[in-house]
Amino acid sequence: xxxxxLVRFNGTWGSSVIPGERQTGIVTEVWTNGRTxxxxxxxIIWDNGDFNKQFSVHNVEIVxx
Numbered sequence: 001x002x003x004x005x006l007v008r009f010n011g012t013w014g015s016s017v018i019p020g021e022r023q024t025g026i027v028t029e030v031w032t033n034g035r036t037x038x039x040x041x042x043x044i045i046w047d048n049g050d051f052n053k054q055f056s057v058h059n060v061e062i063v064x065x
Contacts, residue, residue: 001039001062002027002030003027004026005026005063005064006024006026006062007061007063008024008061009022009025010059011059021048021050022047022050024046024063025044025047025052026044027043027044028044028045029043031043031054039057040054040056041053041054041056042054043055
């Protein structure tokens with residue numbers, strides 16, 4: 001995963017997000033673990049304009065690189 005990738009959310013938001021929102025987003029930053037050097041978080045701008053910082057890479061899939 002890298003900056004600029006289009007990603008799709010593949011989990012459930014629960015009641016905190018209106019259904020249909022935050023389905024796709026663009027990666028703005030990639031965070032790696034300092035010890036293992038594995039990707040662990042990403043910053044995302046979602047399709048509804050919301051921003052998440054250090055969002056888990058395990059909850060999204062890459063749509064377009």
